[in-house]
Amino acid sequence: MTAPTGVPADPQSPDAGPRRRAGRPAAAVLGQDGITTAALQLIGRSGYDGFTMAALARTLNVAPSALYNHVSSKRDVLVLVQDHLTSFVDVAGFETGPWEQAVRDWAWSYRDVFSKHTPLIPVIAVLPVTDAPKTLAMYEAVSAGFGRAGFPQERIIPAIVALESFIFGSAYDVTAPADIFDSGSMAAATPHFTSAVRRLAENVDEKPADVAFSLGLEALLAGLGALRSA
Amino acid sequence: MTAPTGVPADPQSPDAGPRRRAGRPAAAVLGQDGITTAALQLIGRSGYDGFTMAALARTLNVAPSALYNHVSSKRDVLVLVQDHLTSFVDVAGFETGPWEQAVRDWAWSYRDVFSKHTPLIPVIAVLPVTDAPKTLAMYEAVSAGFGRAGFPQERIIPAIVALESFIFGSAYDVTAPADIFDSGSMAAATPHFTSAVRRLAENVDEKPADVAFSLGLEALLAGLGALRSA
DNA sequence: CCACTAAATGAATGACGTTCATTTAGAATG
DNA sequence: CATTCTAAATGAACGTCATTCATTTAGTGG
Numbered sequence: 265m266t267a268p269t270g271v272p273a274d275p276q277s278p279d280a281g282p283r284r285r286a287g288r289p290a291a292a293v294l295g296q297d298g299i300t301t302a303a304l305q306l307i308g309r310s311g312y313d314g315f316t317m318a319a320l321a322r323t324l325n326v327a328p329s330a331l332y333n334h335v336s337s338k339r340d341v342l343v344l345v346q347d348h349l350t351s352f353v354d355v356a357g358f359e360t361g362p363w364e365q366a367v368r369d370w371a372w373s374y375r376d377v378f379s380k381h382t383p384l385i386p387v388i389a390v391l392p393v394t395d396a397p398k399t400l401a402m403y404e405a406v407s408a409g410f411g412r413a414g415f416p417q418e419r420i421i422p423a424i425v426a427l428e429s430f431i432f433g434s435a436y437d438v439t440a441p442a443d444i445f446d447s448g449s450m451a452a453a454t455p456h457f458t459s460a461v462r463r464l465a466e467n468v469d470e471k472p473a474d475v476a477f478s479l480g481l482e483a484l485l486a487g488l489g490a491l492r493s494a
Numbered sequence: 495m496t497a498p499t500g501v502p503a504d505p506q507s508p509d510a511g512p513r514r515r516a517g518r519p520a521a522a523v524l525g526q527d528g529i530t531t532a533a534l535q536l537i538g539r540s541g542y543d544g545f546t547m548a549a550l551a552r553t554l555n556v557a558p559s560a561l562y563n564h565v566s567s568k569r570d571v572l573v574l575v576q577d578h579l580t581s582f583v584d585v586a587g588f589e590t591g592p593w594e595q596a597v598r599d600w601a602w603s604y605r606d607v608f609s610k611h612t613p614l615i616p617v618i619a620v621l622p623v624t625d626a627p628k629t630l631a632m633y634e635a636v637s638a639g640f641g642r643a644g645f646p647q648e649r650i651i652p653a654i655v656a657l658e659s660f661i662f663g664s665a666y667d668v669t670a671p672a673d674i675f676d677s678g679s680m681a682a683a684t685p686h687f688t689s690a691v692r693r694l695a696e697n698v699d700e701k702p703a704d705v706a707f708s709l710g711l712e713a714l715l716a717g718l719g720a721l722r723s724a
Numbered sequence: 725c726c727a728c729t730a731a732a733t734g735a736a737t738g739a740c741g742t743t744c745a746t747t748t749a750g751a752a753t754g
Numbered sequence: 755c756a757t758t759c760t761a762a763a764t765g766a767a768c769g770t771c772a773t774t775c776a777t778t779t780a781g782t783g784g
Contacts, residue, residue, distance in 0.1 A: 318739090333761075436659070480655075
């Protein structure tokens with residue numbers, strides 16, 4: 265219905281760079297790879313609040329609707345980002361070193377990566393591995409390590425899932441405000457809790473989230489390690 | 495600007511019940527308690543997708559904007575719901591029974607409650623306890639139990655946080671699709687993982703999420719329990 | 725009796741994700 | 755070289771939400 269103008273006027277504000285005309289450009293918007301890295305940049309710059317399809321399109325000098333030629337939903341973009349981030353998780357230890365240290369390195373790096381991306385956790389946690397090849401590769405490396413370490417086959421997946429659950433929950437913990445346990449005016453009514461919190465606050469050297477993560481991880485390592493036969 | 499009619503015509507569709515007139519009714523919209531239980535009902539009926547401020551208002555026979563007299567944001571409602579749900583978590587064991595069984599009961603019930611409310615987890619995980627009195631009460635009961643069981647004061651909060659992290663992550667796991675680990679066409683490229691998954695699938699008696707949760711919880715119980723002095 | 729105030733209204737706003745008809749211009753085909 | 759095919763981009767709608775605001779209403783307390 266709208267009168268086509270052949271060369272549409274650029275409606276962008278003057279600060280925006282020159283916008284590509286319609287038609288097939290040199291290499292599209294760079295496809296899913298380009299979208300993924302652009303999304304990662306945008307998230308790094310503006311956080312997940314500023315991460316909007318419109319903002320992502322602006323980053324790529326493209327109209328928002330153009331994104332839907334390469335991706336079928338915003339959730340799709342999040343999945344791409346998630347899978348990309350997984351390649352930063354350290355699984356090297358599983359090929360060489362002892363099981364315990366391998367799990368330690370893996371778990372810490374896994375937590376660190378996603379503590380900066382907690383909005384992805386609800387997505388990852390229920391995502392079929394088919395939709396995330398790099399994540400699948402990570403599972404393969406970890407599974408192989410568990411097998412080599414002498415885990416019975418039927419315990420490998422449950423053990424990994426248990427560790428992952430702990431990791432995801434702990435990633436949230438990293439982002440919690442420092443005063444999350446400050447009971448404020450209710451302190452008198454909660455003596456045991458309040459005194460325990462005070463003791464925790466006395467330790468100024470280590471971050472509370474790291475203390476809790478270390479404690480839980482070492483407990484899991486000891487408990488799960490006992491399942492090995494070798 | 496709009497001409498006031500004194501008695502405004504009810505613009506609702508015929509299926510809606512009689513709408514209250516403006517002004518101060520008998521007991522408001524029931525205040526925060528009423529909103530909380532209405533929200534819980536609505537979520538139970540329509541899930542978190544259907545849980546919208548408009549839908550919540552309709553449940554209460556009220557205009558959406560009226561909710562903002564009692565609550566300052568949708569997130570506020572979620573916090574109210576979260577705190578209410580916490581009262582369903584079982585902490586009875588901490589007052590009577592042995593520590594291990596108390597933690598078991600607590601952890602399982604905690605996971606079960608929030609596995610049906612995973613959209614609340616990002617909210618809970620970073621929520622200051624001041625904003626959630628019932629949650630604070632739960633922490634008090636748990637802290638007291640840990641103290642009685644002989645935990646050193648400075649380890650109580652980290653231990654609870656570690657357990658909670660594991661619980662939150664595991665709550666997501668409960669909602670994961672059954673085929674989440676089906677590697678599909680990539681099966682050949684991931685032999686270790688694929689064979690481990692196959693072994694898991696052979697167990698038809700127990701749900702995978704329960705196996706993983708039990709495994710991780712028992713490991714944590716053993717590992718953390720060793721911290722007790724008594 | 726009157727001023728005060730809690731509470732409800734409904735219209736308006738501003739994001740945001742997503743859809744769709746249409747256009748464009750390389751690539752492929754003959 | 756002409757024609758057809760098609761991936762990719764456009765911009766104008768939508769529809770859905772949360773949230774705000776000026777205004778009205780009706781108990782309550784002085």
